Structures are given as C-alpha cells and as structure tokens.
Amino acid sequence: MIHIEPKILDRINTWLTPTFDEETQEIIKNSIAHNPKDIQESFYKDLEFGTGGMRGIMGVGTNRINKYTLGKSTQGLSNYLHKSFPNETPKAVIAYDCRNNSKSLAKVVADVFSANGIQVYLFEDLRPTPELSFAVKHLNCHCGIVLTASHNPPEYNGYKVYWQDGGQLVPPQDGEIINVIDNLKYSDIKFEPNNALIEYIGKEVDEAFITQSVKNASFNTSKEAKDNLTIVFTSLHGTSITAVPETLKRAGFKNVHIVKEQEVPDGNFPTVASPNPEEPAALKMALELAEKVNADIVIGTDPDCDRLGVAVRNSDNELQLLNGNQTMLMMTDFLLKQWKAAGKIKGKEFIASTIVSTPMLNKLADSYGVESKIVLTGFKWIAKLIKDFKDLDFIGGGEESFGFMVGDFVRDKDAVTSTLLACEIAALAKGNGSSFYEELVKLYVEHGFYKEKLVSLTKKGIEGAQEITQMMIDARENPLKVVNGSKVLKIEDYDLSISKNIQTGKETKIDIPKSNVIIYYLEDGSQVALRPSGTEPKIKFYVSVNTKLNSAAELKQTEALLDAKAEAILKDMKLI
Numbered sequence: 001m002i003h004i005e006p007k008i009l010d011r012i013n014t015w016l017t018p019t020f021d022e023e024t025q026e027i028i029k030n031s032i033a034h035n036p037k038d039i040q041e042s043f044y045k046d047l048e049f050g051t052g053g054m055r056g057i058m059g060v061g062t063n064r065i066n067k068y069t070l071g072k073s074t075q076g077l078s079n080y081l082h083k084s085f086p087n088e089t090p091k092a093v094i095a096y097d098c099r100n101n102s103k104s105l106a107k108v109v110a111d112v113f114s115a116n117g118i119q120v121y122l123f124e125d126l127r128p129t130p131e132l133s134f135a136v137k138h139l140n141c142h143c144g145i146v147l148t149a150s151h152n153p154p155e156y157n158g159y160k161v162y163w164q165d166g167g168q169l170v171p172p173q174d175g176e177i178i179n180v181i182d183n184l185k186y187s188d189i190k191f192e193p194n195n196a197l198i199e200y201i202g203k204e205v206d207e208a209f210i211t212q213s214v215k216n217a218s219f220n221t222s223k224e225a226k227d228n229l230t231i232v233f234t235s236l237h238g239t240s241i242t243a244v245p246e247t248l249k250r251a252g253f254k255n256v257h258i259v260k261e262q263e264v265p266d267g268n269f270p271t272v273a274s275p276n277p278e279e280p281a282a283l284k285m286a287l288e289l290a291e292k293v294n295a296d297i298v299i300g301t302d303p304d305c306d307r308l309g310v311a312v313r314n315s316d317n318e319l320q321l322l323n324g325n326q327t328m329l330m331m332t333d334f335l336l337k338q339w340k341a342a343g344k345i346k347g348k349e350f351i352a353s354t355i356v357s358t359p360m361l362n363k364l365a366d367s368y369g370v371e372s373k374i375v376l377t378g379f380k381w382i383a384k385l386i387k388d389f390k391d392l393d394f395i396g397g398g399e400e401s402f403g404f405m406v407g408d409f410v411r412d413k414d415a416v417t418s419t420l421l422a423c424e425i426a427a428l429a430k431g432n433g434s435s436f437y438e439e440l441v442k443l444y445v446e447h448g449f450y451k452e453k454l455v456s457l458t459k460k461g462i463e464g465a466q467e468i469t470q471m472m473i474d475a476r477e478n479p480l481k482v483v484n485g486s487k488v489l490k491i492e493d494y495d496l497s498i499s500k501n502i503q504t505g506k507e508t509k510i511d512i513p514k515s516n517v518i519i520y521y522l523e524d525g526s527q528v529a530l531r532p533s534g535t536e537p538k539i540k541f542y543v544s545v546n547t548k549l550n551s552a553a554e555l556k557q558t559e560a561l562l563d564a565k566a567e568a569i570l571k572d573m574k575l576i
Contacts, residue, residue, distance in 0.1 A: 004036055011043045011062055019187045020068065027060050041461055049178060053160035053168065055149050055535045058101055065149075065157040067108045071189040073159060074109050074145075076181030078116035078190075080173075081142055093121040093139055093201070095132035096147035097239050097304040098265035099157050102126070106147045109159075111193035124202040126265055128239045128305035129160070130414035131209045135201075136166045137411075138208055148304035151276035152536060154268050166411035167383025171513060209416075210243060214251050216407045217420040219338055225431030226252045231423055232295040234259035234286040236275045237266040238303035243416045251420050253427075257293050259286050269303070277302055277309025278402050280321050287311060287319055295319075297426045297436060301415040306379075307402040308415040310422050312436040315555070320437065325358035325452050328398030330440055331418065332361060334425045335396045335406070336368045345370060350389065352382045352397030355494070355517060356529045356542045360443075360450035367447065370395065376494070376515045377531065379403060383411035400452060400542070441552045449549035451562040455541045455575050456533075468532050468539045475518050475530055483522055484565070484572040490521040528569060543569050 004012070012032070016025050031039040042061025047054050047069055054073065058065045081090035092113050096102035103126075110122045121139055123132075129146050136144040142164055149156035161169045161177070169177065231248070233256055235241040241263055248256050262271055262285060269275040272282050277300045290298045290311070298311040298319060310327050314320040322330075332351055339345050350371040353361045357374075365372035371392070375381035382397045386408045398404035403413030406421055426436045444450075459467045476495075480488055481502070492499045494517040497510045519529040529542040545565045549558050570576045 004032070004040055005044075008040055008043050012039065014186070015043075015060065015068075024060050024066075024068070031060075044462055046182075049161075049169070049174060053158055053535075055152060055156060055158035057155050058157050065105070065159070067105065067191075068186055068189070070105055070109055070159055071112050071191060072184055072186060073181055074112040075116070075189045076184050077143065077161065077177055078113055078118055079184075080177050080180050081118060082116070085142055088142075089117065089119055090143070091119040091121070091139065091141040093123075093132065093135045093141045093144045094146070095123045095127045095129070095135070095144070097129070097149075098126050098237060098267050099147070099149060099303065100154065100267035101157060102147045102267070105157065106145075108191070109145055109147070110198050111191055112189060114194040114197040115190035115192050117194070118197065120198045121201045122198055123205075124200045126239045126242065127206075128243050128414075128416055130306055130410045130412055130416055131205065131243065133162055133166045133410045133412040133414075134209045134212065135205050136162050136164065138205060139201075146304065150304055150535070151274065151278070151302040151307065153274065158535075162412075165383065165387050167387065168378070168380035168412065170380050170384045206243070210247050210250060212409045213243075213247050213414075213417040213420060216409060217417045217424060218251050219424055219428070221252075221424050221428045222431060223252060225427040227254060229253065229255060229297065229423060229427040229430060230293055230295045231256045232259065232286050232290040232293065232298045233257070233419070234262045234283065234298075234300040235265075235305075236272060236277070236282060236300055236302065237262050237264065237269050238275065238301060238305060239265065240301040240305035240415060240419075241265065243305065244301065244419050247416055247420050248423060251424075253420075253423055257289055257295065259289055261285060267303075275303050277307055278324070283309055283311060283321065290319055296430060297423060299419050299422060301419065302402075305415045306413040308404075308418055308422070309402055312426065314437045315441070315552070322440075323452060324398070324400040324402040325360070325450070326440060327402070327422070328353065328400070328404055329358065329360060329364065329443060330425055330436065331398065331404050331406070331421055332396055333364055333439075333443055334421070336364070336370065339395055340368060344393075348391065349393045349395055350385070351395050352385055354378070354381070354399040355492075355519065356531060356540075357398070357400040358450050358452055359527065359544060360447055360546070363447040364443070376512060376517070377401075378534070379405060379411075379413045381513075386411065400454070438552070441549075441555055444549045444555070445551060448546050449555075449558055449562065450544060450546040451559065451566060452545075453543045453563075453566040453570065455543075455570055456538045457541075457575075458536075458538050460537045464537050468537075471539055472516060472518070472530065472532065479518075480520055480528075480573075483520060483526070483528060484569045486522040486524040486526060488520050489523055492517075492519040492521075494518070526565070526569065528573070541570070541573070541575055545569070
C-alpha cells in the first residue's frame with residue numbers, strides 16, 4: 001500500500017470540497033482507493049510555466065491540465081490585465097489545436113475571461129499557433145492564449161500566453177502573473193460566462209495571416225521553377241492543414257501531394273508513435289509517398305504547426321531528413337542573400353538563434369555583415385529581441401528544435417511561413433540546376449562543416465524530476481575537465497550566470513536571464529550542452545563538432561569522421 005504524504009493529502013482534500021464539481025471529486029476518491037501512486041503524481045506540485053508555457057497531462061489535480069488549473073491561470077491573468085490596463089477594456093484572443101479536449105478547454109478560458117469583463121475573440125475551430133501570435137497584434141489585443149501541447153504525446157495539453165507584441169510571456173510579466181496566480185484560491189475563479197463579450201472569429205484573420213505569410217516568404221522564383229518542384233506535405237493530424245496547403249497554393253505551388261491518411265485532425269495521432277517532426281518515424285508515410293511521386297522535398301509539421309521537419313534529395317538522389325540546425329542555416333542564408341540582393345543590408349540588421357543551436361550561424365552572420373544575437377532556448381526570447389532592439393531590423397531566426405521565424409509579423413516559430421520558405425529555396429535551387437541539399441553543402445565548404453547530435457533522456461514522474469535535478473547538481477559540483485581526450489577550456493553556467501575560463505580561472509558574467517543550462521567548450525572546437533527540458537520530462541545533451549570541408553567531393557568521408565567524433569563524445573559521457 002502506497003502511503004500518501006500529509007502535504008499531498010492536504011492538497012487532495014481541498015479538491016474534495018464543494019468548490020470542485022462532483023465528477024472531479026468522484027475521480028479523486030476512486031484514484032485514492034485504486035491508484036494512489038497516480039493521485040500523488042497528480043497533486044505533488046503545481047503545473048509550472050516553462051519555456052513553452054504550461055504543459056502537462058490532462059486529468060484531475062494541481063499537476064494536471066484541467067478546467068480548474070486553466071481557470072485559475074486565466075483568473076490570475078484577468079486580474080493582472082485589469083491592473084495593467086486600468087482605463088481600458090482588455091481584449092484577449094484564444095486559439096486551440098487538434099488535441100483531445102482543446103476545444104472545450106478553450107471555451108472554459110473564454111468563459112473565465114468574459115466573466116471578468118474581458119473582450120474575447122475565440123477562433124471558431126482549430127488554428128495554427130503562429131496564427132494566434134499574428135492575431136494578437138492584428139486584432140489589437142492585450143494578450144493571447146493558445147491551447148496546445150505542441151508535439152507531446154496524446155495525453156498532454158497545454159496553455160501558452162502571449163503578450164501585446166504577439167510574443168510569449170517574458171520577464172517581468174511572467175513572474176508578476178505567476179505571483180498573482182499563486183496567491184489565488186480555486187474558489188476565486190469566475191466560471192460563469194458573459195456571452196456578450198465572446199466573439200467567434202475565423203476567415204477574416206485566416207485571410208490576413210495567409211496574405212502576410214505569402215508576402216514574407218515569397219521571392220522572385222519563376223512560375224516554371226515552382227511548377228517543376230514536387231512537394232509532399234503532411235500535417236501529422238494537426239492544425240497546419242487549415243493554413244499550409246492554401247498558403248502554398250496562393251504562392252503559386254501547385255504540385256503539392258498531401259498525405260491523406262494524416263490529413264484529418266485527430267488528437268490521438270493514430271498513424272504515428274509521436275507527432276514530432278524531430279522524430280524520423282513521424283515522417284515515414286510522407287517519405288513513402290514522396291518515393292511514389294518522385295518528390296523533391298518532404299515537409300511535416302507538428303500538431304500546432306510551429307515546428308517543421310524537412311527531407312530533401314541528397315547527392316545520391318536519396319531522400320534525407322535534415323536536422324533543425326541544417327534547415328535553420330539554409331533558411332537564414334537564403335533570407336540574407338535576398339536582403340543583400342535587394343540592397344537592404346545597411347549594418348543595422350540581425351538574425352537570432354539560441355545557446356544550444358549550431359555555432360555555425362555566427363559564421364554565416366559575419367559573412368554578410370549582420371549581427372547574430374544568441375538567446376536562451378525558446379522563441380519568446382527571440383521575440384523579446386525584436387522588442388528590445390527597435391532600431392535594428394530583424395531578418396529571421398531559428399533554433400535547433402525544428403523552429404524558424406521569418407520576419408517579425410509573427411513573434412513565434414512559424415511552420416506555415418517556414419514551409420513556404422523551404423519550398424521557395426528548393427524551387428529556386430532546382431531552377432538554377434542545383435538543389436536544396438547541394439546549397440547546404442556549399443555553406444559547409446564556405447564556413448566549415450558543423451554537425452550536431454542530440455540525446456534526450458526521458459525521466460518521468462516524481463523520481464524522474466529528482467533524478468534530472470541531481471544530474472544537474474552533479475554537473476555543477478563535479479564539472480568535466482576532459483571530454484573524449486579534449487580539454488575543457490571554458491564552462492558557461494547559465495543558472496549561475498558565470499562563464500569560467502578553466503585555463504586562467506577568470507570568471508565573467510553572462511548577461512542574459514538565468515536558465516538551467518551548462519555548456520562545455522572543448523580544446524578541439526567541440527561543444528557539449530546540458531539542459532533539462534522546460535516542457536517535457538527530459539534532460540537533453542547537445543553535442544556540436546566541426547571541421548573544415550575542402551570540397552563537396554569530400555562530404556561523405558568528412559561527415560563520417562564528424563559522426564564518429566560526436567558518438568565518441570557521447571560514449572565518453574556514458575550517454576550511449
């Protein structure tokens with residue numbers, strides 16, 4: 001018999017009071033009797049805001065996504081909006097994805113906002129997350145909410161909050177709002193809606209969003225080049241089906257083959273083990289279709305359409321999946337080329353990426369004479385750069401986890417516009433007798449061949465969270481001195497905000513917000529980063545290795561050497 005700790009039992013008993021409906025109370029009583037371990041997991045802590053907002057398993061309890069945890073967050077946000085905008089009627093826009101319960105939970109959020117005198121714009125049906133980011137500014141709202149758990153398994157859902165600029169919450173607003181929420185009781189939630197303040201939206205915002213996507217990612221690619229490109233696209237049962245096909249069509253791409261078995265939105269994701277385009281298996285059906293139709297490019301998006309996975313034909317005419325760094329490099333380079341050709345690079349432009357993404361992006365920026373700004377993981381930090389550096393023009397930015405942002409009309413990663421951009425790159429390259437892949441290899445020859453490898457360790461539940469915490473404590477207390485025979489020259493600890501030169505012992509301050517990340521810089525130019533995920537029960541290890549690539553003819557041989565080196569580092573760290 002599992003003993004439930006008194007502190008957790010107090011939390012559970014609160015949920016057995018009349019503040020909570022009978023159905024919730026019955027589920028709790030049944031779990032106490034038959035599933036005490038599960039009820040402990042459900043109540044041992046409150047859901048937290050991570051890099052991508054609040055995300056968790058659906059169910060009853062303080063550590064679960066349900067109408068009470070979302071209601072409490074929305075009540076706190078309502079109170080904060082009224083305090084922040086005392087002489088206005090605050091406005092909020094709400095979107096949701098394909099996940100089970102997303103539609104009903106979005107209505108709960110709309111009800112609580114309206115009960116608090118906030119004007120609500122609620123999308124009539126599921127929509128991509130980047131469209132929500134766009135809608136915040138388009139509708140002149142004070143905030144936006146999207147109900148999504150991105151690429152997490154089917155049992156998850158989530159709640160992401162956007163501010164007036166269309167970007168996700170960042171300091172100081174996030175901390176201030178969390179403080180308001182933490183000081184609320186569940187009995188403070190106003191669930192009774194004021195339906196006069198809820199307006200359903202759809203086509204008008206769709207039209208404006210797609211128009212801007214086409215404007216930002218279309219270039220002078222000929223009709224013939226577009227007609228000659230064969231595209232396979234899969235929405236992986238997600239929201240992108242509402243926007244991507246129409247965006248491609250408007251931009252002039254007609255030869256688009258959609259994976260029909262994955263076209264219908266479905267929160268159970270029946271054809272994939274994981275709806276994550278970072279996982280090669282997720283694009284299996286798309287790759288099979290691509291071979292049938294002899295496609296040049298394959299693109300798959302995650303359920304809320306902010307990430308995209310891309311496969312292109314390599315030098316052997318085989319379809320090869322690109323990683324997020326490779327896609328980001330190609331998109332950034334293409335945008336920089338277009339800006340340069342248009343005479344728009346004046347020395348006041350910047351691109352952006354994150355601390356765990358490829359260092360090669362800095363080399364790329366230098367070659368075009370633009371600034372490269374590096375921030376913490378999460379597109380909210382890239383969006384914050386646009387707000388903080390109003391005198392600079394933002395060209396584009398991305399991160400290794402398959403996200404990219406084209407321009408600043410959307411202030412989050414955007415797989416709608418990025419899908420179009422990837423197709424533009426592929427069409428133009430093919431029209432010029434090259435290919436997407438060959439253009440990537442040219443970048444490696446010019447700037448150096450950088451190769452990254454990611455290992456994620458999943459650690460679920462209370463014990464898993466403790467294990468991840470201990471791994472980071474051990475890394476701080478006993479830092480590595482040598483990795484795979486190469487000395488550690490520098491350690492950056494973003495939680496302590498310290499960069500330490502191991503040779504001299506000199507410490508310098510890291511001038512970006514704190515985050516639980518450690519990065520090792522090795523004598524041979526390699527990098528290793530450790531970072532617990534902000535949205536999943538995982539700890540991630542990022543390895544970056546590089547060397548000179550003399551010519552495209554040496555690609556395979558050089559790539560094999562880099563792969564072996566990355567694997568040796570991971571083996572030395574006992575991660576594989």
